[in-house]
Amino acid sequence: MDNIKQFAPIVYTPTVGLVCQNYSGLFRRPRGMYFSAADRGEMLPMVYNWPADEVDMIVVTDGSRILGLGDLGVQGIGIPIGKLDLYVAAAGINPQRVMPVMIDVGTNNKELRENPLYLGLQQPRLEGEEYLSVIDEFMEAVYTRWPNVIVQFEDFQSKWAFKLLERYRHTCRMFNDDIQGTAGVAVAGLLGAVRAQGLPMSDFAKQKIVVVGAGSAGIGVLNSARQAIARILGGTDASYREATKNFWLIDKMGLVTKERVHIDADAEPFARDPEALHGLKEGASVAEVVEAVKPDVLLGLSGVGGIFNQEVLEMMRQSTSARPAIFAMSNPTKNAECTAEQAFKHVGPHIVFASGSPFTDVELGGGKIGHANQGNNMYLFPGIGLGSLVSGAQIISDGMLQAAAECLAAYMKDEEVEEGIIFPSISSIRDITKHVAAAVMTEAIKEGLAEGYRDKDPKEMAEMSQEDILKHVELNMWHPKYSALVSSPR
Numbered sequence: 439m440d441n442i443k444q445f446a447p448i449v450y451t452p453t454v455g456l457v458c459q460n461y462s463g464l465f466r467r468p469r470g471m472y473f474s475a476a477d478r479g480e481m482l483p484m485v486y487n488w489p490a491d492e493v494d495m496i497v498v499t500d501g502s503r504i505l506g507l508g509d510l511g512v513q514g515i516g517i518p519i520g521k522l523d524l525y526v527a528a529a530g531i532n533p534q535r536v537m538p539v540m541i542d543v544g545t546n547n548k549e550l551r552e553n554p555l556y557l558g559l560q561q562p563r564l565e566g567e568e569y570l571s572v573i574d575e576f577m578e579a580v581y582t583r584w585p586n587v588i589v590q591f592e593d594f595q596s597k598w599a600f601k602l603l604e605r606y607r608h609t610c611r612m613f614n615d616d617i618q619g620t621a622g623v624a625v626a627g628l629l630g631a632v633r634a635q636g637l638p639m640s641d642f643a644k645q646k647i648v649v650v651g652a653g654s655a656g657i658g659v660l661n662s663a664r665q666a667i668a669r670i671l672g673g674t675d676a677s678y679r680e681a682t683k684n685f686w687l688i689d690k691m692g693l694v695t696k697e698r699v700h701i702d703a704d705a706e707p708f709a710r711d712p713e714a715l716h717g718l719k720e721g722a723s724v725a726e727v728v729e730a731v732k733p734d735v736l737l738g739l740s741g742v743g744g745i746f747n748q749e750v751l752e753m754m755r756q757s758t759s760a761r762p763a764i765f766a767m768s769n770p771t772k773n774a775e776c777t778a779e780q781a782f783k784h785v786g787p788h789i790v791f792a793s794g795s796p797f798t799d800v801e802l803g804g805g806k807i808g809h810a811n812q813g814n815n816m817y818l819f820p821g822i823g824l825g826s827l828v829s830g831a832q833i834i835s836d837g838m839l840q841a842a843a844e845c846l847a848a849y850m851k852d853e854e855v856e857e858g859i860i861f862p863s864i865s866s867i868r869d870i871t872k873h874v875a876a877a878v879m880t881e882a883i884k885e886g887l888a889e890g891y892r893d894k895d896p897k898e899m900a901e902m903s904q905e906d907i908l909k910h911v912e913l914n915m916w917h918p919k920y921s922a923l924v925s926s927p928r
């Protein structure tokens with residue numbers, strides 16, 4: 439907690455990625471709970487083997503998309519461990535009340551399946567109903583023992599991430615961090631990029647945004663940004679349709695248009711109409727799209743390191759924005775779409791830059807600094823989890839997530855944003871998290887979702903002032919303060 443800036447890159451991205459890649463060789467003792475396909479029918483009794491009586495926070499993965507490193511099977515447990523370390527440091531969740539979980543349904547990583555040291559099931563991943571039955575059983579088991587626990591889904595491949603979110607979010611206290619946490623952070627960053635141009639927030643509705651990557655993270659960001667723009671435009675059905683025109687979506691097959699034969703249902707609303715293509719064709723490359731669109735924002739959630747190459751970045755010089763924004767959000771560092779240095783060098787000193795993994799600031803000469811912001815869901819997930827926990831929210835609603843994003847955006851001062859600093863320093867993450875949690879709790883109360891926590895019942899919560907809410911959040915954050923074992927001599 440005292441040295442979070444130095445330690446976050448170790449317990450979290452990028453080092454946690456390296457740990458996951460080598461986990462079977464590094465393993466000494468389990469630091470989380472493993473539920474495997476072979477445990478079907480046994481998960482409820484298994485849950486009672488977890489040594490802590492109370493669990494507040496679970497982070498669960500099936501290891502199928504670990505950062506931008508692909509399917510790492512059970513070795514992905516490093517991610518829940520690292521995310522929960524941040525829950526302790528940033529949100530003040532008691533470290534005895536966190537539970538990292540790996541659901542082992544096999545792996546499609548052939549190399550791991552053939553590695554005699556691999557710790558997980560050496561079989562291809564379960565699919566379809568069989569897969570769902572494992573996740574259902576796990577969810578039922580943990581909520582039976584700990585009805586108030588918050589479950590954060592992390593690093594599931596997109597194919598399942600959206601389905602599982604839809605399956606549980608209406609009845610359980612759960613969220614998907616890659617879809618929902620990332621979206622909030624990205625929207626806060628996009629609003630920061632508008633402010634950095636000296637424009638009013640309503641000008642967000644005029645921004646041209648190219649998103650590279652149509653997975654859980656990219657589509658989550660697009661949905662959330664579309665919602666924010668549609669609200670500016672009036673919030674009608676027509677404004678939602680209008681808002682989609684701001685976006686250009688590129689996946690591994692290039693620009694996504696309505697001409698695409700097999701288009702993902704989640705990506706479909708963002709497919710460009712043939713009459714609004716600016717002369718581009720279905721499948722156009724990143725460079726072609728940037729050249730034709732001259733976007734205000736180029737945002738990467740593709741997992742492909744270096745895809746914002748010199749050619750692409752030099753084309754961003756033609757951006758119609760006074761402060762073009764380059765968000766290279768993929769993790770870990772090697773998978774970032776470009777480095778901070780490359781972005782400032784090839785686009786120019788006036789850009790706003792953010793990346794998923796940390797880069798150091800760039801010296802621009804003449805005493806000027808190019809700020810390398812870290813645009814990572816770590817700014818939001820601890821506050822979303824904490825705010826949901828201490829309000830006793832029944833579910834985690836869109837309104838609560840939006841309140842979290844707005845709180846993060848408002849955290850930055852105008853002078854900072856003008857300098858291109860759009861996210862706060864990691865060293866203030868505990869304070870940010872406290873405010874985000876209070877915003878989440880305020881919204882949960884407003885929506886009638888707060889069921890109370892510890893000595894506070896819903897009626898008392900409904901009467902709390904902003905100050906009371908902040909105090910309630912703070913009081914429920916754990917601090918590592920221990921009583922002295924030996925009393926000092928008189």
Ligand SMILES: NC(=O)C1=CN([C@@H]2O[C@H](COP(=O)(O)OP(=O)(O)OC[C@H]3O[C@@H](n4cnc5c(N)ncnc54)[C@H](O)[C@@H]3O)[C@@H](O)[C@H]2O)C=CC1
Nearest residue numbers: 505506651652653654655689690740741768769794814815
């Ligand atoms: N900064 C942050 O807070 C977060 C960053 N991420 C990062 O985002 C990345 C993607 O995550 P997901 O969306 O869950 O993964 P995913 O695997 O579901 O999606 C990747 C997307 O990139 C596209 N893609 C792949 N190769 C491409 C290429 N050569 N050109 C253009 N598009 C290409 C794919 O078609 C797919 O749509 C990962 O590296 C992850 O670490 C994810 C969540 C949060």
Ligand SMILES: CC(=O)C(=O)O
Nearest residue numbers: 505593616769814815
């Ligand atoms: C940051 C994060 O959640 C990811 O890269 O998947």
Ligand SMILES: [Mg+2]
Nearest residue numbers: 592593615616
């Ligand atoms: Mg993740």
